Amino acid sequence: MKKIFLMFAFVATVFAANAQETEVSTKPSTGDYFDGLTRPLTFNRMIPPYALEVTYSKTVHIIFPSAIRYVDLGSADLLAAKADGTENVLRVKAALRDFSRESNLAVITEDGAYYNFNVKYADEPVKLSIEMNDFIHDGEATNRPNNALDIYMHELGQESPLLVKLIMKSIYKNNDREIKHIGSKRFGIQYLLKGIYSHNGLLYFHLQLKNSSNVPFDVDYITFKIVDKKVAKRTAIQGQVIWPLRAHNNVTLIGGKKNERTIFTLPKFTIPDDKHLVIELHEKEGGRHQSFTVENADLVRAKVINELKTK
Numbered sequence: 536m537k538k539i540f541l542m543f544a545f546v547a548t549v550f551a552a553n554a555q556e557t558e559v560s561t562k563p564s565t566g567d568y569f570d571g572l573t574r575p576l577t578f579n580r581m582i583p584p585y586a587l588e589v590t591y592s593k594t595v596h597i598i599f600p601s602a603i604r605y606v607d608l609g610s611a612d613l614l615a616a617k618a619d620g621t622e623n624v625l626r627v628k629a630a631l632r633d634f635s636r637e638s639n640l641a642v643i644t645e646d647g648a649y650y651n652f653n654v655k656y657a658d659e660p661v662k663l664s665i666e667m668n669d670f671i672h673d674g675e676a677t678n679r680p681n682n683a684l685d686i687y688m689h690e691l692g693q694e695s696p697l698l699v700k701l702i703m704k705s706i707y708k709n710n711d712r713e714i715k716h717i718g719s720k721r722f723g724i725q726y727l728l729k730g731i732y733s734h735n736g737l738l739y740f741h742l743q744l745k746n747s748s749n750v751p752f753d754v755d756y757i758t759f760k761i762v763d764k765k766v767a768k769r770t771a772i773q774g775q776v777i778w779p780l781r782a783h784n785n786v787t788l789i790g791g792k793k794n795e796r797t798i799f800t801l802p803k804f805t806i807p808d809d810k811h812l813v814i815e816l817h818e819k820e821g822g823r824h825q826s827f828t829v830e831n832a833d834l835v836r837a838k839v840i841n842e843l844k845t846k
Contacts, residue, residue: 811831
């Protein structure tokens, strides 16, 4: 009898321990206690989320100031995708009617900004079309940024996307002509290279198109190619294409008697002695194409950017 009593006592102890463990594991976390040595995350480390309402029968559209590079949904209750034919518009809606638990949504844009939303269901959301501002702070000195701008992109290397954007804006605003001997002019169109700039492993090309004709110029594409100097001018040029990483004021239609300027950001490169860089501008459904060459001597004299003037 004593052995049976001890056996029941042992079983009861095990069940009690398991029940206590289950109770502890299902208890909501306060965020204050962890196993091991930890430091608590204080609220000044948090990026405050926006409040977003979604529904099943309507779509919410969020317009960001830059192209969307990353989207993460907190649960399967949400559906999200870029709007067809766009890069900076996200459409969001509920995957099922009246989901009860709050979810979240995170977005990273090409300019390095991070946006965070707490999402809940509403039968009739008040805000169906939302435009996110291009800002760092919300105007109140006591608040943390509502979108973080410390995210780096692989193609930009060690350069901050925000700084790349500011450099392009600065070059565009200053509108200096550092180079006066490179360009082309034909059919009433003049295409100029106004300057080459360098900062932290990236190159910035300042280009200007002047349309002195009455006929608008519709840009088809612009290419940067490193080609052999011996290639005949009338031969279709084949060479190493340098793809721009970013562009500021990339206007594709220049009206008659109008001028437009564009800043392109390119990865750092050099040109071998027997080659040169050819910049080609092609007109859509037209024949007023422009092209000019850049030598390595011009490239290595790129102006180093030490300070910015954006206002």
